[in-house]
Amino acid sequence: MFKRVLFLTFLFFSILALAIDPVKIFMVPKFTGAPYFVATEKGARVAVNELKSLGLVVDFFYTGPSVANTEEQIRIISSLIEQKPDALIVSPNDAEALSSILKKARQNGIKVVTYDADVADPEARDVFVNQATFMSVGETLVELVAEGVGPEARIAIISADPNARNQNAWIDAMKKYIQEKYPKMKILTIKYGYDRPAESLQAAQDIINAYYPNIDAIVAPTSVALPMAAEAVLKAGLKGKIFVTGLATPNDVRRYVKEGVIKKFALWSPKDLGYLALYVANALARNMVFEIDGERFVAGGKLGLYKIQKEVEGSKNVIVLGPPLIFDINNIDQFDF
Template sequence: MKHRAFALSALTVTLGIGAVALAQPALKKGLKIAFLPKQINNPYEVIADNGGLAAIKEFGGVGKAVGPSDAGASSQVSYINTLIAQKQDAIVIAANDANALVPYLKRAMQGGTKVVTFDSDTAPEGRNIFINQANSEGIGRAQVQLLGKLINYTGDIAILSATPNATNQNTWIKWMQEELKLPKYKNMRLVKIAYGNDDDQKSFTEMQGLIQAYPNLKGVISPTTVGISAGARYLSTSPSKGKVVLTGLGTPNQMRQFVKDGTVTAFQLWNPADLGYLAAYAAAALASNQITGKEGDTFTAGKLGKYTVGKNGEVVLGPPTTFDKANIDKFNF
């Protein structure tokens, strides 16, 4: 039976031993929560935002998604200012820059708006909680581990990232570089980190450029859904198909054709809809005073269950999934 919270119940008494504990308040109804993605037309961000909006509807809030059409470092600033003026109860943001947005988000919090970062974090002082899709070290290392297996731990490799300032990308790349220092990768060499700016055409061109500039290239990691799909589209009609291995982070729906035609063997991701869903519930818990964002706080995120706030206000959704021909048709997102 599902737990039911009663607003009128301020105390819970444990019968028999007489212990009294404060009950967690119920989620407030009618909370205004806005999602602010890196860019409004990014397919990954759309899935994540829709997951959040579904959660907001579930708990009786009023949700919306607004944002820029490009992923520039300052493109989100005007949207933050507008949401402050609208007195949103919470802003859920995938940050385009770790530091540039902090003064504006601090102003939001000073005005009573809760700030949740998800997917891509700011500096901790810019938000109340960060919803991380998975452990950052685990994501970065897993990408190199997967590519290493696919190229027999030998050859030149490159990374096709999003924007140079993207917090999540840079953190994952740092852990990729740490993983590459291990002895089993002694025959793998990182020759280039390219940036497609989470733009489809630029990512396509950057993939083409990598293959042309590095004739001994054996593998590319693209830890961005825009980059991996654009890279796969170029590779699928290139003479390098079957010779250069592409992996990274993508959604099953956008990568299915490339897995089935042999362009891509395997890639990874979590469910972005669940990430947005979890972020929305965290925002509601903050705005309802169930939690403050300190380490050890706990809250329930609907169908996903109970979560605990970790160090530096971080909440982790869970480990990523590896997709290949054997399992890709089991997923639809």
């Protein structure tokens, strides 16, 4: 109750005290076509409309590569810097490669928020809005396999890119959790689909050809690769023989859940992630981050009050949306994103 009163009081006086000039914010996803990132855009636009109703106008633009392409993402961000926005919200394709251009944005007085994935150098952004801790995602994926197959499962992983920081961190968390809780569980191989459907499908087919019948599960912690892994298993006639799970939006894998290829999978609400990232970017741009007893907080609209944590899993200045959600045949139709 105290936090809610504090939030409302802060919001009221901030609106009165701050110049209510519009701020310009660009959201740059890894690539624009994925339903996952379309959902983050929708969430951001909901936040824009809420802020407008409070007199805080945001000129919001959503732009990025049409497919996963690090060089194109850097080129787009470079052109956006020249437009002198107040803030950028970016999901980096490559944790290392994006650091330099985002540092340049900060040097030009632009507030930088990373979301969905972070950069390698935390000095390249102001805040990382993380959908869930890396460890919680890794543990969730391992537990789904253990539940679906057993504690001695043999796993193949299809990730996005060798330099995708969030996928690498989730896989590292999986390895650590397996070692601690399921020492007889094994990760046989890690393949990469580069967040492209054709390459992801090929990676899944290569895994099946190389390892079946000595493989029990394919884990795809990317919304592009998970439906492609399910498709490969379906085409190979191995439904029920290879357990498929990972991270994806319900809309991406609904067909495969209903056909029984995917029993359970995980994610968070990408709409809420985009919503929160927009609120954070707006707060930074307007200097609406406030401090209590040495801790910094940001108002996240309907999601509530969020602390900017000084350090989470080795990264500084992080906001965590919340724990992963589990989807299955019983609840998937309750979600439309």
